[in-house]
């Protein structure tokens with residue numbers, strides 16, 4: 286029996302005047318890379334914000350390692366990458382990491398390790414505003430890797446990266462999961478689906494499929510996840 | 523509250539400001555330039571003793587740190603909100619008080635340097651006559667700057683863009699400058715305005731500076747300083763209340 290990092294029951298989130306998530310039930314196991322896929326505006330970021338405890342308007346239950354999502358005891362066990370690269374433009378890569386390491390109470394030598402993992406050692410003293418978009422988002426990712434969190438919540442971490450780098454990062458996500466952590470990665474690009482151990486396909490705030498890529502393709506008789514997604518949407522219509 | 527985190531925030535803000543030469547110049551050099559301009563305007567180098575600069579100087583030493591820190595703090599924290607770094611910090615073990623106090627400490631340090639420069643310039647170069655202890659001018663300026671920082675942190679919660687943050691300046695700062703006793707001595711204000719003036723913290727900061735100049739009792743000055751500090755703490759608490767971990 287695999288242990289669950291996240292257990293969510295009947296989750297409803299209201300943002301402004303709109304209900305964005307409509308009663309979700311799901312679990313996220315440790316030791317796997319779970320992909321959260323769906324079109325733009327379907328609610329991926331909202332769900333991730335809920336899991337890290339910064340989303341208001343939440344009803345239902347969301348527990349992370351048996352505590353309410355966002356609980357104080359969880360804040361140094363959960364690594365979170367926001368959709369926009371949330372790092373300080375006017376600080377260098379190392380300075381950014383060193384600051385967040387202090388906040389987390391993590392050892393200073395973790396900084397160099399995290400920079401290495403995202404392959405930015407050659408740019409470590411560069412100010413973030415002088416980096417490319419992809420490099421900036423890797424700095425943001427490195428911050429989330431500090432202190433080897435037990436749950437990683439990554440909101441579109443591979444957007445704008447070249448294929449080689451994307452492959453490297455997915456390799457990294459799997460190594461982290463193999464190390465016993467739970468990894469949740471969102472994407473609106475369906476071609477990343479095959480890299481996940483398990484998929485949650487979302488549309489308009491509900492899940493329309495939940496399973497491994499192979500299971501979902503088999504169930505729908507499609508060749509790839511994009512086709513599978515379209516098939517499910519068409520059948521529901 | 524965790525001191526490790528509070529000081530990490532303060533150190534980081536100071537590093538950022540040090541990188542940003544224009545902001546640094548605005549914080550440190552601009553007040554000195556404006557004070558010099560005023561001195562030149564009223565009295566000029568040749569005029570001997572300078573009654574007008576003597577009248578306005580102490581008030582300016584209260585107003586500049588307040589105004590400049592308000593502006594810089596509200597814009598800096600707003601950037602922190604819009605860049606997503608605040609959201610990330612709030613998902614980490616960061617207390618709201620750590621965040622606010624970290625900012626207050628960083629800008630308090632900057633204010634100390636700023637007021638050191640402004641006081642030395644006013645007293646030793648431009649011959650502002652001060653009967654009280656000169657070092658106390660610096661203390662009043664620092665408390666004043668922390669007040670400006672607290673107010674800047676507070677209003678940034680109600681702004682969505684940097685432009686909106688700057689718009690709070692005429693609303694939150696200019697009335698305080700008009701009513702603080704610099705232009706019309708506070709006792710000479712119409713009754714209603716006097717009451718409003720009594721409710722505004724900058725009035726007490728200006729009173730403290732003016733009293734210092736006239737060599738009033740130190741105890742009285744500390745009393746006024748206490749009121750300004752009380753306002754600063756009150757506004758910081760309001761700021762903590764408006765800083766929400768969970769947002770829509």
Ligand SMILES: Nc1ncnc2c1ncn2[C@@H]1O[C@H](COP(=O)(O)OP(=O)(O)OP(=O)(O)O)[C@@H](O)[C@H]1O
Pocket residue numbers: 300301302303305323324325326327328329330331332368473770
């Ligand atoms: N601050 C907000 N206030 C009110 N509604 C919001 C807010 N942010 C997003 N929404 C709404 O919530 C819905 C879900 O947004 P969310 O950001 O979760 O989508 P997403 O799946 O992450 O999209 P994308 O792939 O473009 O990032 C959208 O319909 C959006 O209009």
Ligand SMILES: [Mg+2]
Pocket residue numbers: 329330331368440
């Ligand atoms: Mg999103």
